[in-house]
Amino acid sequence: MLVLCGFAFSNYYNKVKLALMEKLIPFEEELIWTGKPAFEAGSPLGKVPFLKTPQGIISESDVILEYLEQQYPDVPLIPRDHFQAAKVREINTYLNLHLELSARSIYPEAFFKRPVSEEVKASAQKNLKRFIPVLNELAAYTPYIAGDQFTIADCSAIVHFPLISLATKLIYGEDMLAATPAKEYSDRMKKMPSMIKINEDRKANQVLLMEKLAPKPA
Numbered sequence: 001m002l003v004l005c006g007f008a009f010s011n012y013y014n015k016v017k018l019a020l021m022e023k024l025i026p027f028e029e030e031l032i033w034t035g036k037p038a039f040e041a042g043s044p045l046g047k048v049p050f051l052k053t054p055q056g057i058i059s060e061s062d063v064i065l066e067y068l069e070q071q072y073p074d075v076p077l078i079p080r081d082h083f084q085a086a087k088v089r090e091i092n093t094y095l096n097l098h099l100e101l102s103a104r105s106i107y108p109e110a111f112f113k114r115p116v117s118e119e120v121k122a123s124a125q126k127n128l129k130r131f132i133p134v135l136n137e138l139a140a141y142t143p144y145i146a147g148d149q150f151t152i153a154d155c156s157a158i159v160h161f162p163l164i165s166l167a168t169k170l171i172y173g174e175d176m177l178a179a180t181p182a183k184e185y186s187d188r189m190k191k192m193p194s195m196i197k198i199n200e201d202r203k204a205n206q207v208l209l210m211e212k213l214a215p216k217p218a
């Protein structure tokens with residue numbers, strides 16, 4: 001049995017969880033926090049998610065998705081056509097490497113009351129202003145982000161967009177995705193049965209995470 005390790009508040013964890021659920025792959029979940037616990041459990045950088053397989057551990061969400069695709073081909077999340085497959089991977093890369101990673105630098109202040117510098121905020125805003133229109137050019141939303149098939153790019157978009165929206169709203173006073181098709185797409189996709197379950201689990205885990213991060217009484 002596969003074991004998805006990490007915690008349900010993490011968007012990267014939920015990206016893999018969504019792929020597992022949509023591919024109808026049986027799996028278990030193990031709550032492991034980042035840093036020392038994840039490192040000691042076998043994640044090379046102490047990051048989550050990581051996947052325990054009968055053959056060993058795999059880290060990095062995109063690598064895990066590629067493994068699932070090869071090992072469990074029955075419900076494909078990457079088109080068979082090589083060009084279409086590359087276009088899906090292209091959108092997926094823009095979502096993770098450009099959009100989410102830019103927005104990630106403002107999460108400490110947006111979500112965890114840990115101030116970030118004005119330079120970091122300005123740099124993230126500049127990057128997002130550049131990358132969001134590019135994503136709009138690449139994305140189809142017909143009805144899925146890369147076309148008529150649900151793909152690994154949807155697994156990224158569905159979990160990243162709400163965080164990017166909320167973080168930019170909190171830090172810049174403006175949801176930078178509000179005027180783009182990502183908004184309507186996010187509203188639609190959160191009604192998927194798998195996403196309803198993932199969001200319930202996320203909210204329950206948020207309570208645990210906030211308890212864990214709360215300052216301990218002296």
Ligand SMILES: N[C@@H](CCC(=O)N[C@@H](CS)C(=O)NCC(=O)O)C(=O)O
Binds near residue numbers: 035045046049
């Ligand atoms: N490139 C990684 C990113 C995963 C990631 O950043 N996970 C966060 C939690 S959402 C984490 O582990 N943060 C702790 C750290 O960066 O040390 C992936 O795709 O799996």
